[in-house]
Amino acid sequence: DPAQEQYPVWSPDGGSLVFSSDRDGAYNLYRRGSGGAGAEEPLLKDGTSKGAFDWSADGRYLIYSTRDPKTSWDLWVLPDPAGASGERKPRPFLATPYNEIQGQFSPGSAGAARWIAYSSDESGRYEVYVQPFSETSSAPAGKFQISSDGGAQPRWRRDGKELFYIAPDGKLMAAEIKSGPQFEHGVPKALFQTRIIPAANAVFRYAPAADGKRFLI
16 A cells, blocks of 8 residues: 655745655654655654654754553654754653644744643643743643633744634634743634534644634635
């Protein structure tokens, strides 16, 4: 059977594409140039299934989920995804008994506070959370629950001032965000009804424009 490829993620400069492929059995991460020139490069192969979700705005980190037999789907971070293979040493961001998927780095310039939005079923259903990301520690401090009645597929507005997600009834929701030294968020509001059917998988079904006024669904 032909290999299946999924979860495409662009590098910030648009020069590289990371994706998952099961060509060798488990879904491993690969990278190819956007122009199609040159050979594909195995980015991360370790025998566990993985799906990439986002590349940080400064290009220094890739966040992905990997399935662990003991802790289900966990979120891991791969430093320097565009660098030499020997320098890539992945580390866990969240590894709990629950499923953590759909990690998204907050936008921002180098040196700014960095946050990760994600979905987790720790409450018994998927909700959207935000936690700070530390470059030196695997254990994030503090957690903010954005959704209150279920939610998944979080995505940031390009300026980081809104966080979108899909509610269980298919509505596209938006919460105002203030992510300076202190993280603050508003009460989520429904923007409009979509035909997106929330499912317990990690695939994103929409993408916001940079200004958050239009959506590709």
